[in-house]
Amino acid sequence: MLENITNKITGIFQGLSNKGAITEKDLDTTLREVRVALLEADVSLKVSKDLIKNIQEKALGQKVIENVQPGQQIIKIVSDELTEILGSQSSELNFKNKPSVFLMCGLQGAGKTTSIAKLAHYCQNTLNKTVSLVSTDLRRPAAIEQLRVLAQKNNIQFIEPSSEDVKDIVQTALNQSEKLLSDILIIDTSGRISTDEELLIELKTIYELAKPQENLLVLDSMMGQQALSVVEAFHQTAPLTGFILTRLDADPRGGVALSAKYQTGLPIRFFGSGENITDFEVFHPDRIASRILGMGDVVSLVEKAQKDFDNKEMENLQAQMMSGKFNMEGMLKQFLQMKKMGGMSGLMSYMPGVGKIKSMMENADFDEKIIDHQIAIIRSMTKQERSDPDILKASRKRRIASGSGRQVHEVNRLLKQFEQTKKMMKQAQKPGFANKIKNLLGGNQMPTIE
Known part of the structure; x- marks a missing residue:
């Protein structure tokens, strides 16, 4: 996960450790290399420029702390700035209502249905919440069957679609999940492309009817900078509350993770770290920053x-x-x-x-x-x-x-x-x-x- 950017940035800072002293020129050279590494990792130009600018300002104004070597102080500044860009702290899910309604949307092939099962499993087994699932994806062949099978396999309540009308399906699911005393109702929506006006209107209809506490966009982390335009299209249709990143374990670059929160203001809630139902982790910005800098993530x-x-x-x-x-x-x-x-x-x-x-x-x-x-x-x-x-x-x-x-x-x-x-x-x-x-x-x- 994030191997390319991690290897390059750790290599850059390793270069500092081979010097007897760090001058302002050394710092400029190092940050220039960091900027190139970020751009090669598909981090947006704005994020790269702002990150380097903030690091440079803080590093040059930093007082040398006694007993702490300056190189370590620079790495601490970089770590803090990376954490800030990634979102400062993890964001809690909204459980104010019962059932709390979570709407899940995303492009075709992003891993939305699998992520729904992972999120439901996490809520049931880690947060001790009862969860019901329903699918409104009437377009993709076997989409409903896929969610049904995942639910049965992992002992999650599945609500059968009541008709071929998404309004009826959503309303029935809301009523049924209330009768089942479910803590959470997760609604799967049709996988769509951002230019498909008909499906975006359908998403807006579901959003207005369900009034979700969370509207999570499932993003394929390997999409690169295209992901940001996708976010904008969905956010304008049905206001989002955060992201779930898929295939982060398979993405050696990690540009989406570094750009999404900073440019949209929306938090990354979770990320997929493998194919199993349990390969689903809370996105902790400080821990991801630590991994990028090659310092590991022992807490996780x-x-x-x-x-x-x-x-x-x-x-x-x-x-x-x-x-x-x-x-x-x-x-x-x-x-x-x-x-x-x-x-x-x-x-x-x-x-x-x-x-x-x-x-x-x-x-x-x-x-x-x-x-x-x-x-x-x-x-x-x-x-x-x-x-x-x-x-x-x-x-x-x-x-x-x-x-x-x-x-x-x-x-x-x-x-x-x-x-x-x-x-x-x-x-x-x-x-x-x-x-x-x-x-x-x-x-x-x-x-x-x-």
């Missing part, structure tokens, strides 16, 4: 871990590690939890120094499928073999390789990795281990300023 990682991990299971696993009783069963649980978190690449996207970590993984020719292969190998072991890998000799290794569909050398590689993991667990308990990891990920000191 912890929150994701708390949501996805079985606490009791993890406590038992941690106790095993600390006591030196870590075995193949524990390693299997680690792999399964990692898969649940989005695999190694999913985990690494939250970590500080992500660019350096990914580079190390690429240089090591790391393949995500290796984890699947290793899970298969461990599952081909007996209970005794998982508990005591030392008993694995040649004949057992051949049987395990055959049972998992892998090669014997892959079994040997897994066993070697297991021994290295055990060794690292012992080292992790020693003082200074955290500093070693920090140095590995490029924890350089920042330069001073003249």
